[in-house]
Amino acid sequence: MKHILAVSQTIDRFLHFVARIGGWLGAFLILVVSYDVVTRYFGVPKFWGLTSTKIQEFEYWLHSYLIVLVVGYAYVRQSHVRIDLLRETLPKKTKYWIEAIGILIALLPYSLLGLWLSWPYTVQSYLSGEISKSQTGLSNIWMLKGGLVVLFILLGLAGVSQFLKAVAGIRGELPEDMEHQTVGGDSK
Secondary structure (H helix, E strand, O other), rough: OOOHHHHHHHHHHHHHHHHHHHHHHHHHHHHHHHHHHHHOOOOOOOOOOOHHHHHHHHHHHHHHHHHHHHHHHHHOOOOOOOOOOOOOHOOHHHHHHHHHHHHHHHHHHHHHHHHHHHHHHHHHHHHHHHOOOOOOOOOHHHHHHHHHHHHHHHHHHHHHHHHHHHHHHHHHOOHHHHHHHOOOOOOO
């Protein structure tokens, strides 16, 4: 079981690394929005051939990738929404079963379906050379659509990590310090 938990922890470290990149995108987004505001409302000229449309579309891209890159980490850190009215009163082992079954019948199939549907969408965008609908907008829209592929991969990895922890919890071999990461809330 230690090897399985080591795989889970490796996935968690990878998701943390990716989320840190997402966090830096958030900081960069603040700079881009500030640049947009200053150039637009104070008459400061834009550099490097940028237009307001390109800047605003880039802000949208940064915001999208910020979410894409942190969603997997947010899941393994129990930052997602749970409706715990009944579950909180259940024994710990039952919580692990609920977590494992939920991942198997909902999260992993959802991630696989999303990946299956978003991959051709992204490839088609790339092959067609899709660009912004605005004449002064950004090109290479496939990179934005590729965010869906990345999102579903990261969410699937997070599901695998949580499933491995839940199995360890069911077997009674999950270290106490990992219980909250696995079932969240009050781990009775």
